Amino acid sequence: MMPHLAHIALIVRDYDEALAFYVGQLGFTLVEDSAVPEQGKRWVVVRPPDAEAGATSILLARAASPEQAAAIGNQAGGRVFLFLETDDFARDHAAFTAAGVRFLEPPRHEVYGIVAVFEDLYGNRWDLIERQ
Secondary structure: OOOOOOEEEEEEOOHHHHHHHHHHHOOOEEEEEEEEHHHOEEEEEEEOOOOOOOOOEEEEEEOOOHHHHHHOOOOOOOOEEEEEEOOOHHHHHHHHHHOOOEEOOOOEEEOOEEEEEEEOOOOOEEEEEEEO
16 A cells, blocks of 8 residues: 555544534544543544545544643644535535534635634634535
8 A cells, every 4th residue: 555644633622522513513423432441541543524534534632741732723834724625515504503613704605615713622723625
């Protein structure tokens, strides 16, 4: 197999509150939640619903130092950090809004598609995008 991007580490304050957002509000699939007792942590992996096995997933990594804790919610320095592509923007925008996801702007049409920026529970910015 050729090298591919397997996981993106997202620093979180608490595993369970992050799971409540990513699985509960965004509808992501919980891929793995395994204890790593010798390191006092868990290996928690989620991915967007219906993503294929082997698709890039998100490792929810609990902050383990003050430096890591300082990066929670600001992993991209205030820029959009992650891009969630959908085949039905209206469906997902409505579902996320109903689930309490906070959008920072109304949907806008760009030359590449329709997009709106939302924040995760920590303030990291995401684009919800449907390419056209």
